[in-house]
Amino acid sequence: MQIRRRTIAALALLCLGGAAQAIDYRSVDVPAAVLYDAPSQKGKKLYLIKAQTPVEVVVRLEGWCKVRDAEGTLAWIEARNLGERRMLVVTAAKAEIRQSDKIEAPLVVEIDKGVGLEFIEPASPGWAKVRHRDGATGYVRSLQVWGL
Structure with a gap:
């Protein structure tokens, strides 16, 4: 019973902490980058995105970022193609x-x-x-x- 209460408390803190995180915007830092439907170069290539295009980072996963563009499209990009410049x-x-x-x-x-x-x-x-x-x-x- 004690473990269950601690687990629930820990999960509640994680949820609260996630709500306080700021939105993470980055920009494409290479002349053009491929956006994929999955976090892999074996995924389907969706389209190219040009340098300095802003994206919102939604998820990070082992060298990949799931991003949303200004039109609301979600896709995966290699993290190395994104820069800090906003x-x-x-x-x-x-x-x-x-x-x-x-x-x-x-x-x-x-x-x-x-x-x-x-x-x-x-x-x-x-x-x-x-x-x-x-x-x-x-x-x-x-x-x-x-x-x-």
């Missing part, structure tokens, strides 16, 4: 990069849907500081991008 992808028709994290701030540049932005740091609620590959830096509304 990227976002524009999901709105046009994302507005502003000089500060205020809607009335001057516009720096508009970015088209599908373009990647480097995540620099969080800003006020609903905003993130980002950098475009051409060097333009500013703030984007979180509703206009995926990967936060």
